Amino acid sequence: QVQLVESGGGLVQAGGSLRLSCAASVGISSGYIMAWFRQAPGKEREFVAATTWIDNRYMYADSVKGRFTISRDKAANTLYLQLNSLRLEDTAVYYCAQTGRSLSTSPSQYDYWGQGTQVTVSS
Numbered sequence: 001q002v003q004l005v006e007s008g009g010g011l012v013q014a015g016g017s018l019r020l021s022c023a024a025s026v027g028i029s030s031g032y033i034m035a036w037f038r039q040a041p042g043k044e045r046e047f048v049a050a051t052t053w054i055d056n057r058y059m060y061a062d063s064v065k066g067r068f069t070i071s072r073d074k075a076a077n078t079l080y081l082q083l084n085s086l087r088l089e090d091t092a093v094y095y096c097a098q099t100g101r102s103l104s105t106s107p108s109q110y111d112y113w114g115q116g117t118q119v120t121v122s123s
Contacts, residue, residue, distance in 0.1 A: 002026050002112050004096050009117030016086050016121075022079040022096030022114055030054040033099045034079045036070060037107055038092035038119075047105035048094070049081060059103060063089075086121045093118050 003025035012018055020036070028034065035050035049070040051058040058070055069082040079096055094117050097110035104110070 002028075002098060004098065004112055004114035006094065006096055006114040006117040009094060009119045011120045011122060012086055013122055014086060014088055018083045018086065018119060020081040020083065020094055020096075020117060020119075022081075024077040024079075024098070026077070028053050028074070028077050028098070029100070031100060033101070033103050033110075034072060035097045035099070035104075035110060036079075036081045036094060037097060037110075038090075038094045039116075040089075040092040043092075045095070045107050047107070050103055050105070051079070052103060057103065059105070061105070083119065086119075088121050088123060091119060091121045 005023045008020040032053045036048040037045050038048050039045040047061050049060045051070050067085045071080045096114045098112040099110040
């Protein structure tokens with residue numbers, strides 16, 4: 001069973017940048033999908049971005065397109081999320097997740113989750 005560990009969160013001013021990492025405890029199989037979700041206080045968990053491990057096809061939520069970039073280092077079994085032009089509404093706990101199914105924006109389709117890393121954007 002894989003363990004996912006996120007890091008890189010923190011406090012940043014609006015307009016700033018952060019880079020989140022998600023390290024997997026075991027090798028990620030080619031057929032897997034890796035994704036980022038986020039959850040703000042009092043809100044449901046929402047999709048941010050996802051990528052196919054084998055060929056790096058990706059999808060993004062409309063709210064982050066052009067500002068966030070998902071990438072992966074296959075050799076290091078690590079997923080990244082580059083967050084640029086951060087806004088107050090990006091404040092949330094960010095989670096990485098894994099599924100062996102297909103590219104999906106639904107949290108219910110993902111089987112494994114990290115513990116999350118807090119991103120706080122200040123004015």
